[in-house]
Amino acid sequence: MSDMKRWRHLIVAIGLVPSISVYVMACLYISGFVVGLHWASDLAFFICAGLVWLYPAALVVRWLAVTES
Numbered sequence: 001m002s003d004m005k006r007w008r009h010l011i012v013a014i015g016l017v018p019s020i021s022v023y024v025m026a027c028l029y030i031s032g033f034v035v036g037l038h039w040a041s042d043l044a045f046f047i048c049a050g051l052v053w054l055y056p057a058a059l060v061v062r063w064l065a066v067t068e069s
Contacts, residue, residue: 008064023053 027049034045 005064012060012064 031045031049035042
């Protein structure tokens with residue numbers, strides 16, 4: 001494993017906890033306005049909140065998988 005790959009993994013490992021914390025706090029803040037209005041708004045919010053993290057996660061995984069030439 002190259003040194004660059006190890007640095008990338010270290011960067012992701014260090015940035016993961018603060019990133020998830022910010023995401024969870026944002027979801028909790030937004031849920032205060034949405035949850036309880038109607039069952040459909042609850043369903044839409046929880047589906048979106050549960051899936052929106054997949055795009056950034058895919059970008060991080062793709063960045064980690066890039067091979068150096």
